[in-house]
Amino acid sequence: MSSEKGRRKEESKTNHELRIYFLQHFLLITFCSSFKKRMHNTIQELRGNVRVFARVRPFLPGDGENEEPCVVPKNENALQIVSFFMNKIF
Numbered sequence: 001m002s003s004e005k006g007r008r009k010e011e012s013k014t015n016h017e018l019r020i021y022f023l024q025h026f027l028l029i030t031f032c033s034s035f036k037k038r039m040h041n042t043i044q045e046l047r048g049n050v051r052v053f054a055r056v057r058p059f060l061p062g063d064g065e066n067e068e069p070c071v072v073p074k075n076e077n078a079l080q081i082v083s084f085f086m087n088k089i090f
Contacts (some may be wrong), residue, residue, distance in 0.1 A: 075078040 072080050
């Protein structure tokens, strides 16, 4: 009987220790996650939130007779950007 009570106390103590361990690590993970998010947002603000979107398509014959293409092949792996204008900013 007494050995059974001792075993139950030991199991209860182990369960309590595991709960405390779990809670401590859960709080640590939560804190680290929020810290990581804040640091990411700060870095984004320091870099700047401006993004440039450009849609490039091949120059078509119907685009104009006197116009030249904005993007021409420079070599096999690169393009050369000539001059262009933006028609829309959003």
